[in-house]
Amino acid sequence: MRWSTENLPPTQHFEQWREACRRHVYALSPERRGRGHFQGSISRHEQDELDVTDIRCDGHLVRRSQRDIDEQPGDTYYIYLQGRGRVWFEQQGLRCVLESGDMVIADPNIPFSTGTDQLFDFRLWRVQRRRLQARLRLGSTGLAMHRIEKTQAERELIANWLDVLLHQHEGLAPPNAEIALDTLHRLVASVIDQAAPPQEPVRRARRRALLARVQREVTRRAAEMDLTPERMASAFGMSLRALHQLFALSGLSFQEFLTKARLERAQALLRAPECGHLSTAEIGFEAGFAEVSTFYRRFRQRHGMTPGEWRVGTASEADMPTR
Template sequence: MVMEWSTQSAPPAQRFDLWREACSQHVYALTPHRRTRDPFQGTIARRQLGSLDVTDIVCDGHLVQRREQDIGDSPSDTYYVYLQRRGQAWFEQQGQRCVAEPGDIVIADPNIAFSTGTDGTFDFRLWRMNRAGLEPLLALRPGELPMRRLGRDQAARALMANWLDALLHHQADLSAQALELACRTLYALVADAVGASAAQREPARLARRRALLQRVMSQTELRSSDMALTPERVASECGLSLRSLHQLFELSEHSFHEFLTRTRLARAHALLRDPSARHVGTAEIGFAVGFKETSTFYRRFRQRYGDAPGAFRKAHAGAVERESTAVS
């Protein structure tokens, strides 16, 4: 469930004060400042994913401080991963300044005072992790983690961003156990990026491999309709050797070829259920999702779903029609 909050329904003169209260409730105790008297606009969307708290914020630009007084009044039991979605934002902490560009990630401890602002609009996603879950993985002691920016050219950022995207995309399909494993993998990726303790170096290496596998899977899903897609091409595009790619899939239940086939079949399954695609023949659907041979598509589809594509489409259309008749 997503909790959504907006300034839109509040009287213009009260919006910024209400925004300050909402940030303290849904983010951290902060001290916002704004010079202009123009009506303020801001939205917050918050959800829980296992042990992770995910908050999306879009609002007019202003200065935000988390002062020592704010920390003393309301210390946080989390660390956070900040993902810049659009525009730029700057951060200052302990005399250091960094600028986050779209796609950049900033990892930080909210119990170390900082300031942030933007000349445009704030548009970011905040992933908050329990301190109790992350601190045992870190080489640094509590209170010693400075802000770390992971730029778009850094491999650690690409792996972490892809893992976070996949976690949001697949959350509805994850069991509680799988979700907890995904959260632990994120914690290990964060620890690896900022400095993992000696005891956590092997778990961090495994987390990197899981995240790299997810990146390969995402790339394969995007390109699955390409009939010429091969493991060699995917490996090259992901900066891997062919052997390394196949070794990554040892972490999965399926080989590369099995994963590619199942991805294509899932897309065919969705198209056969889609009323807007009824004019497209079953053979054409097979070609559209990446199968070179109609016979291979039909055989694989029957093995996966227990029926031929045409019979599956007819049965689904009949079921939808009967349901519609019953409702009317």
């Protein structure tokens, strides 16, 4: 089966893409900003239990919500193999970024989201749920999303076996085809079972370490007036929702932390002798505030005085003789 936007009216490309995904992939809820150019193609091969789909399309956001799952539950698990470019995945609070050659094994009956600003370019293998589940030791949360990096030997083994099945399946006698499929499910199950889910304290430590990395980057880029949660989420390969959840660990929202970082930068500039020629408004701009009124208001809320009053007070303290 081959499907493409190529011969469709441009205004219908994305809407038709939504429907094609529901018919040939899974029930999904693609989202896209704007109404500009969009191209996409789907190529699918099915034979007995062998099901492989190649997808190429312009970048956008994709969700599989609980409503999508209820409307069209899947009877498979999927193996996602990244082609060109870079995408992010989020499922059950787990996040990962896939580079070219990386692989993910996951359950389509657990809500997930994925997206890229570049191109979606991947191969999706569907394996029978009943076969794989019989070989897995699953907890109450089901099959957690499992990433296999391209450098891992297991990834190469699974990818090679999948390719052999794709190109040799038609020539195999039924008993041998059954053995080949069973071997695939054993390989995948063994890789998943090797990856025990991290204990909760470890998970929290990893999230706090990630939060610290993001906060350092926000502080470093605080002077950029156009710094937004969306840009920062994209820089770290996570969804906007995941970014906000991460900042919730600190007790400050993204915007509150960014404002704090800008005010601290403004304080440093107001104290710096080499910035004495700058007005307080110019200091605000240098610190990353796009509006002078916002700078003055936030500064007064934090210090109980205007930037100018704070600067004078700081200078007076510096001039006081030491004992």
